[in-house]
Amino acid sequence: MQIRHKIHPYTRLEKIPLMDRSKLYIVDTVNTDLQDLHYHTCIEIGLCLCGSGIFFVSGEIYPFKQGDISIVYDNEQHDAYRSRDVHTQWLFLFVSLSNLFEKWPDLELLQSSVSPDRHQGRILSPEEGKTILPYLRKLMKLHDVRISQSTREWIPSGRYERILPLTACMLYELHDYTYFEPEEQPKDTGRSHWQVIQPAVHYMFIHYAEACTTEKMCTLCFVTPTYLRRLFVEVLGESPIAFLHKIRIHHACAAITSTEDSILSISERCGYNSLSSFNRQFQRIMHLTPSEYRKQSRLQNSGMGDTDAAYFTAFPELV
Numbered sequence: 001m002q003i004r005h006k007i008h009p010y011t012r013l014e015k016i017p018l019m020d021r022s023k024l025y026i027v028d029t030v031n032t033d034l035q036d037l038h039y040h041t042c043i044e045i046g047l048c049l050c051g052s053g054i055f056f057v058s059g060e061i062y063p064f065k066q067g068d069i070s071i072v073y074d075n076e077q078h079d080a081y082r083s084r085d086v087h088t089q090w091l092f093l094f095v096s097l098s099n100l101f102e103k104w105p106d107l108e109l110l111q112s113s114v115s116p117d118r119h120q121g122r123i124l125s126p127e128e129g130k131t132i133l134p135y136l137r138k139l140m141k142l143h144d145v146r147i148s149q150s151t152r153e154w155i156p157s158g159r160y161e162r163i164l165p166l167t168a169c170m171l172y173e174l175h176d177y178t179y180f181e182p183e184e185q186p187k188d189t190g191r192s193h194w195q196v197i198q199p200a201v202h203y204m205f206i207h208y209a210e211a212c213t214t215e216k217m218c219t220l221c222f223v224t225p226t227y228l229r230r231l232f233v234e235v236l237g238e239s240p241i242a243f244l245h246k247i248r249i250h251h252a253c254a255a256i257t258s259t260e261d262s263i264l265s266i267s268e269r270c271g272y273n274s275l276s277s278f279n280r281q282f283q284r285i286m287h288l289t290p291s292e293y294r295k296q297s298r299l300q301n302s303g304m305g306d307t308d309a310a311y312f313t314a315f316p317e318l319v
Helices: 097-103 107-114 133-141 160-178 191-206 214-221 225-236 240-258 263-269 275-286 290-301 307-314
Strands: 014-016 023-027 038-040 043-050 052-057 060-065 069-072 078-082 089-095 122-124 143-148 151-156
Touching: 038 078, 043 133, 043 160, 052 069, 052 240, 060 122, 060 240, 069 160, 078 191, 089 133, 107 160, 122 160, 133 143, 133 160, 191 214, 191 225, 191 240, 214 225, 214 240, 225 240, 240 263, 240 275, 240 290, 263 275, 263 290, 275 290
Parallel strands: 014 038
Antiparallel strands: 023 089, 023 151, 043 069, 043 089, 052 060, 052 078, 069 122, 143 151
């Protein structure tokens, strides 16, 4: 895991107010064009029930597919982007830290398991997340459902003597997957730098399969090409074009692991006119060829059984 930069939240990020109770949501699709990067003053744990795409958290990009679990700590900027023409459905649990800290007796141990200075959000594979699923299932049963349009919202049913310890134990389970050793003096990319490049970053996430030229991104950010490149390198560690290739390749990874589509078809959907160019960028970023990546993914998922059956058996309320 790479050590994330210290990125300050800023006014363009949507902020969800601090909750005094935990909540569960079922969301029928993740945003792809309406919502900018955002952050919460709580912890967000998500389970992808169907679909695929990419997840962006604290400067890192992760492909996601059905069965993957996302974890985002408080004040981590993030967003999820579904693959083109793919329906997604997520279960989200929002954990109120203030409520946990107030009522959970082992405060010091819990704080060490959720500190944003030592934990970084990411995507967990089904194999990594198999110890988390039982907690999510039990927590769902401790919330009452309230339906509003396309979103089903669960609110606590008053059994907080069970909700709090289950949530705390789940956070302990996540500790080893998200913990990192912080640098003595973490790089501070600054609030203003993120403000400048955010329009270009969001544009690339939405239009990754199109011709995202440097000129277009400079126009969105009102800067020169030289200055845009410098800010991207300082904030994200690479040039705008290199970051665009990373978005495309991670979308390709999601498609390779979640479909049987040909590599050529996937490369075209991800914005590549040449298969050789796609293969070259894929190997540069993933250190494997697309075929090797698909084979490795199949080996890792072999023996896990029917994913659909497994997850809907774990969450019968969703059927």
